[in-house]
Amino acid sequence: MAENGYNPTELLICTASRQVPDNTTAFIGTGIPMVAASLAQKMHAPNLVAFFEFGGVGAILDDLPIAVGERRSFHRAVAATGLADMVETAQRGFIEYGFLGGAQIDPYGNLNSTVIGDHDHPKVRLPGSGGGNDVGSHCWRTIAIMPHDQRRFVAKVDFITTPGYLSGPGAREAAGLPVDTGPYRVVTTLAVLGYHPDSKRMMLLATQPGVTIDDVIENTGFELLMADEIEEYPPPTDEELRILREDVDKDKLYI
Amino acid sequence: MKVLDEGIGKLIQPVDLDGFRKSNQSKTKQLVDKRMSEAEAVERFIHDGDYVGTELYGTVRCPMSLVNEIVRQGVKDLRMVGQGVTELDLLLAAKLVKAVDITYVGLEVYGVSSALRREVESGRVETCVEWSNGALVSRFKAAAMGVPFVPIRSMLGTDTFKYSAAKTVECPFTGDPICLIPALILDVGLIHVHRADMYGNAQIDGISGFSAEMARASKRLIISAEEIIPNEEIRKNPAKTVIPYYLVDAVVEAPFGSHPGEMCYVYERDEPQIKEWVEASKTEDGAKEYLDKYIYRTKDHQEYLEMIGVDRLEQLQTMVPGRS
Numbered sequence: 041m042a043e044n045g046y047n048p049t050e051l052l053i054c055t056a057s058r059q060v061p062d063n064t065t066a067f068i069g070t071g072i073p074m075v076a077a078s079l080a081q082k083m084h085a086p087n088l089v090a091f092f093e094f095g096g097v098g099a100i101l102d103d104l105p106i107a108v109g110e111r112r113s114f115h116r117a118v119a120a121t122g123l124a125d126m127v128e129t130a131q132r133g134f135i136e137y138g139f140l141g142g143a144q145i146d147p148y149g150n151l152n153s154t155v156i157g158d159h160d161h162p163k164v165r166l167p168g169s170g171g172g173n174d175v176g177s178h179c180w181r182t183i184a185i186m187p188h189d190q191r192r193f194v195a196k197v198d199f200i201t202t203p204g205y206l207s208g209p210g211a212r213e214a215a216g217l218p219v220d221t222g223p224y225r226v227v228t229t230l231a232v233l234g235y236h237p238d239s240k241r242m243m244l245l246a247t248q249p250g251v252t253i254d255d256v257i258e259n260t261g262f263e264l265l266m267a268d269e270i271e272e273y274p275p276p277t278d279e280e281l282r283i284l285r286e287d288v289d290k291d292k293l294y295i
Numbered sequence: 296m297k298v299l300d301e302g303i304g305k306l307i308q309p310v311d312l313d314g315f316r317k318s319n320q321s322k323t324k325q326l327v328d329k330r331m332s333e334a335e336a337v338e339r340f341i342h343d344g345d346y347v348g349t350e351l352y353g354t355v356r357c358p359m360s361l362v363n364e365i366v367r368q369g370v371k372d373l374r375m376v377g378q379g380v381t382e383l384d385l386l387l388a389a390k391l392v393k394a395v396d397i398t399y400v401g402l403e404v405y406g407v408s409s410a411l412r413r414e415v416e417s418g419r420v421e422t423c424v425e426w427s428n429g430a431l432v433s434r435f436k437a438a439a440m441g442v443p444f445v446p447i448r449s450m451l452g453t454d455t456f457k458y459s460a461a462k463t464v465e466c467p468f469t470g471d472p473i474c475l476i477p478a479l480i481l482d483v484g485l486i487h488v489h490r491a492d493m494y495g496n497a498q499i500d501g502i503s504g505f506s507a508e509m510a511r512a513s514k515r516l517i518i519s520a521e522e523i524i525p526n527e528e529i530r531k532n533p534a535k536t537v538i539p540y541y542l543v544d545a546v547v548e549a550p551f552g553s554h555p556g557e558m559c560y561v562y563e564r565d566e567p568q569i570k571e572w573v574e575a576s577k578t579e580d581g582a583k584e585y586l587d588k589y590i591y592r593t594k595d596h597q598e599y600l601e602m603i604g605v606d607r608l609e610q611l612q613t614m615v616p617g618r619s
Contacts, residue, residue, distance in 0.1 A: 070353075070403050093428065094352035095502030107403050109352025111559040114502055122503040124436060127429035131448055150453075154425060159458050165415040165423075167401030167408065168377070169455050173427035177449035200454040215452030216463065216472030293404070
C-alpha cells in the first residue's frame with residue numbers, strides 16, 4: 041500500500057474516522073480510536089462529543105491524547121467527571137458509538153483481550169477487559185478496529201471478554217444486555233465489514249483499495265457472509281492524510 | 296431473587312459490611328495531624344497478605360512514591376485490584392502479588408505487560424478474577440454505599456462474567472437478567488492527589504477517576520499529595536474536597552509522587568523513564584536491575600527524585616502547557 045502513499049495504520053485511522061457522523065457521541069479508548077476521533081473532529085464531525093473513560097466529556101482534540109486519562113482527554117472539555125459517570129452515561133443510553141479492539145474476533149463480533157489459551161493456565165496473558173466489556177455492553181453501536189489475519193479473525197475466540205452478538209440473534213437480550221445494541225462495523229486493514237441484520241454474522245461490505253474479496257476470505261478464519269454489492273472503499277483523501285500528518289498526529293505517535 | 300448464573304471466580308476479599316462499619320466507627324473523627332513519611336505509612340498500615348487498591352488512570356495521578364516504598368519494604372502476598380499500568384507492573388515484577396481482581400493491567404500505547412505475563416503464565420500470581428472497569432468502580436460504589444452489591448448491565452453473557460465472582464439474577468422488578476457486582480472493601484487504599492491538608496482533606500484537579508468511590512471503600516486510606524495546604528484553604532472552597540479527612544489514616548507529602556507518570560496541570564509524564572521500564576521489564580533480569588537501581592538502592596522518595604535529577608523534573612514541569 042506504500043505506493044499509494046499511506047501506510048496500514050493511516051488507512052485504519054481514516055476509515056475508522058469516517059464511521060462516526062457529526063453531532064453524535066462516542067466512547068473513545070486508547071490508541072487508534074483517539075486519532076480517528078481527532079481526525080473526525082477536524083474533517084466532517086466538528087461536533088463529535090468524545091467521552092473518555094476516566095471522566096473527560098466533550099474535549100476539543102487539538103492535541104492528541106496518548107492515554108484515556110491524561111489532560112488532553114479533557115482539554116477544553118465541557119465536563120471533567122469520573123469513571124462511574126462515564127460508564128453509567130453509556131448504561132443510560134447516551135453514547136451512540138463505541139470503539140473496540142482485541143486480539144481475536146469471531147463471526148458474531150465477540151472480542152477477546154484477556155487470554156490466549158486456557159484462562160487458568162494461559163499461553164498468553166493479555167491486559168483484560170478494561171472498559172471494553174462496558175463499551176460493548178452499553179453503547180448503541182460498536183466499531184471494532186483490527187489488523188486483518190487468520191490469527192485474529194477466528195471461528196471461536198479463546199475467551200469472550202467483550203460481548204458481540206454472543207451466540208447469535210436474540211442472545212444479547214436473553215443475557216440481559218440492553219436491547220438494540222451491538223456490533224456495527226469492523227474496520228480492518230483489508231476491509232470494512234458489518235453484520236447481517238437477521239443472522240447477526242459478520243458480512244463483508246467493502247474491500248480496502250487494492251484488496252480483492254479473495255484476499256479478505258483468505259485472511260479470515262471463518263466463513264464470511266457477502267453483502268449483495270461489495271464496493272471498493274474509497275482510499276484516504278489527500279486532505280485527510282494532510283490533516284492527519286500535519287495536524288492530528290504531527291509528532292508521529294501513531295502513524 | 297432467583298440466581299440465574301454465577302461466576303466461578305473467587306471472591307478474594309469477603310464482603311464484610313458490619314466489620315467495615317466497625318472499622319469506620321473506630322477511626323478518629325478528630326482533626327489530628329496525620330502527616331508522615333512513605334516509610335512510616337507503609338509500615339503502619341500495609342501488612343503481608345493485605346488486600347490493596349491503587350487509584351489512578353493509566354500513568355496519571357498514580358501513587359508511585361507509596362508503591363515504590365511497598366517494593367522497598369517487600370510487603371508480600373498482596374491481593375490487589377488491578378486497573379493498573381506502572382504501579383502494578385512494579386509490584387508484579389517485585390513478586391509481591393498473590394492474587395488480582397483484574398480489569399486491565401497493561402502498558403497502554405506500549406501494549407501487553409511483560410511483568411503480568413511472567414507472573415500469571417508462571418502461576419506465581421495464583422488467582423486472576425476478571426472484571427470490567429465499570430464492574431470495578433461499581434464494586435467500590437457498593438462498598439461506598441455500605442451495601443453488599445449493586446446491579447449493572449455489563450459483564451452479562453461473557454467469559455469476563457464467567458471468570459468473575461459476580462452473579463446474574465432475575466430482577467425482582469423487571470423480570471430481566473441483571474448482573475450483581477459484590478462490594479469490594481479494601482484493607483488499604485492508596486490515592487495520590489494534587490493537595491491535601493494535614494488532616495487528610497484532599498483535592499484533585501481535572502477528572503477524578505474513581506477516587507471518590509475508592510476512598511469510601513477503604514478500611515485504611517493513605518493519601519499522598521503533591522502539596523500540603525493549610526486547612527483554611529480547604530474551608531474556602533469545600534466543594535473541591537473529593538476525600539474528607541475522616542476517611543484518611545495517613546497523609547504523605549510527595550512532590551512528583553506520580554513520577555514517572557504525570558499529574559495534570561503540574562508535570563507531564565516522563566516518557567524516557569517509562570520507556571526504560573518497558574524495555575527493562577521485558578526480561579526478569581532487566582526488571583530486577585531496574586528495581587535495584589531505582590528502588591532498592593534508594594532510601595526514600597527524596598533519593599529516588601535525586602536520582603532522576605532536578606533538571607529532568609523541572610523539564611517535566613515546563614512541558615505543562617502555559618508553564619514554560
